[in-house]
Amino acid sequence: MHSPTLSPPDRATPPPAGLRTGAVCAFLAVALTVLVTARWSPLMSLDRTVGDALHRRAVAEPGLVGVSRVLTDWVWDPWTMRALIAVAVIALWRGGARVLALWVAVTSALAAVVQQGLKSAVGRDRPRWPDPVDSAHYAAFPSGHAMTAAVSCGLLLWLLRRHAVTPPVWRAAAVAAAVSVAGVGATRVYLGVHWMSDVLGGWLLGAALVAFSVAAHARYTSDGRALLPPRS
Template sequence: MRSPSRPLSPPDRTPAPVPALGTGIACGSLALMLLILVAVRWSPLMSLDRTVADALHRRAVTEPGLVHVNRILTDWVWDPWTMRVLIVVAVVGLWWRGARTLAGWVAATSLLATLLQQGLKAAVGRERPRWPDPVDSAHYAAFPSGHAMTAAVSCGLLLWLLRRHGAERRVWRAALVVAWVSVIGVGLTRLYLGVHWLTDVLGGWLLGVAVVAFSIAGFARYEGRGRGRLAASSLKRQGSGPC
């Protein structure tokens, strides 16, 4: 007799672990190189930072309206706590749907990124730009930019979750645009308001992408091991069945 057909499983939309791992290694290596150059205060890089900061500050002090818009964006729309709230919502949704391992993985990635960010700030201890006529203020050390890194991590994780769950093409494209605008936009606001150096923002972006990429690669490997154990267990049960 013909054996009953089994329902087709949904296509695996999980990003391949090799590209994710490669991205993580590349961005992590660039971030480490940038960190070293910032820590030793490499003169050409420091000059570039100062040139960009001076040019943007000269413009900011003449445009109070644009400064106000940037402060709203950086303090409310793209604030790190806003980004973390989005991650909390995603984690709660995953937990409620029964994807508790994935929910814990996402939460742990976000927490690890925050700890890494704060640890590097304390270790490097870089001073922020100082102005006689500041248009905004910020506290703690400068490198890496917490706004830039948190946006990169949060948007990267949310895009990954959408991809995994097979978001429609229109939804995916819209999410991709929003994510790019948010990550790049928040970095530009920090530079325009004169509270970060260019290399702070670049470091935040690179570290954020590296953390997300390593997280994706790690979860793919975890899932692969789980599928391997299930397959081995199934074969063992079949082999021990009646002849």
């Protein structure tokens, strides 16, 4: 008699890439928040060094300051980003993908709640300069502009990927998103209204939230596309 063939033991299914990305970003965001709250000296020193260098340049470059203020206050403003999300939500709702529309809306709203909650909890002061080129109010950490841009651009890219847009459209959207997320962070530090770590915290939190939301939606819909109406 032949001995029965033993099947190899089942291996645990690895977590989806989005979940792993979210976990890494969340871990780094928590670590950064702890360091900011504790006012870890090396981080505070680096923030001050970068802030001082950029502020000296800003004072000497009024033209670039004007362009930066237009970009940060209008083009990449959190309300502009939320308006883009609102347009996408309305389009999804009218197209019949109502659960997906609600998923995107709730993710965007949750980002605002997390952002404001952390600002209140950490209570970090914004940079103060004897010759400011711009001003902002409320607590500094995390940067609301950076976090909102990361969440909004991440969600919009996810929706475009789900719709299987053509490669040129995808590349253009990816470049626009990258420029927007990086640009808004750079302008906030350049204008002297945020520390570098405020922006980094906003990026990490935004990336973690989008990654978790995408992974949760994929699990909820089994294959990640079940709630998208078929393309005509």
